[in-house]
Amino acid sequence: MTSIGGTEMVDWNLAVATATRFVRPGPEVSRDEARAIVAELRKHAKSSEAHVRAFTRMAQPDATGEAPHDTPVLVVDRPGWIKANVAGFRAVLKPLLAKMEDRRSTVPGGAVLGAVGGKVTGVELGMLLSFLASRVLGQYETFAPASRDLPAAAQGGRLLLVAPNIVHVERELEVAPHDFRLWVCLHEETHRTQFTAVPWLRDHIEGEIQSFLGETDIDPGALLERLREAAQSLAGAKPEGEEGEDEERSLVDLVQTPAQREILGRLTAVMSLLEGHADFVMDGVGPDVVPSVAEIREKFQKRRASGAGRLDQALRKLLGLDAKLRQYRDGERFVSAVVEEVGMDGFNRVWTSPNTLPTKQEIAKPADWIARVHRKADGAP
Template sequence: MVDWDFAVSLASRIAGDGPDTTSAEAAAVVAELREGAARSTGLVRDFTGLVAPEDTAPVLVVDRAGWVQANADGFARILEPIIEKLAARKGVPQGLSSAIGSRVTGAEIGFLLGFLGSKVLGQFDPFHDPAGRLLLVAPNVVHVQREISADPHDFRLWVCLHEETHRVQFTANPWLRGHLTDLMQSMADAIEPRAFLEEGPRKIGEIIRGDTSIVEILSSPEQREVLDRVTGVMSLLEGHADVVMDGVGPSVIPSVESIRASFNQRRGGVGTLDRILRRLLGLDAKMAQYREGAVFVRHVVDKVGMTEFNTVWSGPDTLPSRAEILDPDAWIARVL
């Protein structure tokens, strides 16, 4: 149902190669990102108290095409149960119909990956066996650093701090990977594809205005319940990483305040088309996750300290719900 090879080929063309660099400059960036990730492990541990085992979840510095391929592989794993369910419900198309359908879905996924592949600085992939992997996208780091006129060395370490925090979150708490996998399966079990056909055309205006996203339109009531749980988890992870960046930053990154200010401005999108695409794909909601999650983490840490906050990593039952992300005191009352 998905032509993954076509998706990767299209996405790689859309993403492009990135900024021009000399071979020496590219090699230096790759080396510094690897060094920054390794250095960040201890910085994250000292600030958060989370201890990640050694030699788990490798760090890979990749180009845009490498990021596209890695995420296509990840999408294939995540979508497999959904595709199987759709195939069982609709029957598996044959011949020309099958080829055209798989090409169309491949194009849709290829466009998504191509758009994101030119923007993502780094990403922890928790679904890669056996314990996940961290991807740092070198050309995008260079592109954004130049775009916001940041100090190259400060910016690279700043990016590494955020992404390494995600690696530590998952490797210090290995149950988290299985929990997210279970949530993805629950989404698949509750899928109702007719919702998009019935609601999508009438809600295009809401999507463009940013009042909703394609993801929310696709969600049945059962899926929305699971989506709320996923949103709570992702808000925690992203907000926690932002707090670590800002907490550790001043001691090791002299220009951290300038970088944060410029980067926050850039997060809103750099042009009309970019902003529309972000709304369509629900990326504006992701930006809200950073903000709301960071407020949650700071409030709890300020009130009870980092050690008590780390109770959040005990298991699924201690994770905040979407409502608790917006009301940290409710989480404190329930869990602590």
């Protein structure tokens, strides 16, 4: 990334250092236990491929009998997850930050202000990642480039399994470790299948993200004004006559432009589909290969809904993570309703093109998606 005066808009190294410093330590395990956990997670990730492929009928084997999966599976610790996600942020935000750096070069003293701002932003990003790093069980990382420590597919993509977090949750829930680890791998393998079996999906999502970032108002005054309004709203100091308008909106929502909200609506629908599909597949495959799947699902749902405490719940709301939880729920209901009505092959029409993806409204009303995609395609009036 280009920089002005030797500084960048975000001090990425400081973000990694801050997050690594403040992240909670993982659960205590011996060296032998750690090696066994890593080996088992890798084994489950491999076995999950066949289970997910057979259930979804998305990624069929080629002439050699192999599925089209060329993305690596990486079992990482919390600092490893942090490094991978900083690399992903850096790649996705590169065009936006380059534009902001160009704007900064025209402002008197911009380089000095940018150096200070880059440090501040690096610390803020690091603190956010330190909070998230102890909560993520796994992640299909779509955009991050390969590095020496963190390989990725040629076009981007790698599957991360965060071993300490998986162990922490299985102990907290008091469930069978073997079953829980396989259950988690089924969910994450579904995400890998989605992106490897649907070649256009990655570019489509990246295009939407770049459109969202492209609509960012980089005028400092306008951005500060929206941040001020957001702070007033979150503090309860709403202008007269606007009570209740922003009750369910996070800080992320409150600093968006109208155009960004429209793009975010489309992205929310896609993410609801992907997360709900992964949950649906995980539970569909589960009874055949995970003996205690019912117990795991019940306990995990309670944990997911309740959060770890008041501070955790407040941060989740502020950062918009509650919306993430709704994506799982709403998306799973959409997939379940569509599969029940038109079968798995009928549902798989969703992967035909960006035009067959559900809208945010259709996620809530699966019958509308069926009417639009199936009845029109089948020549029904």
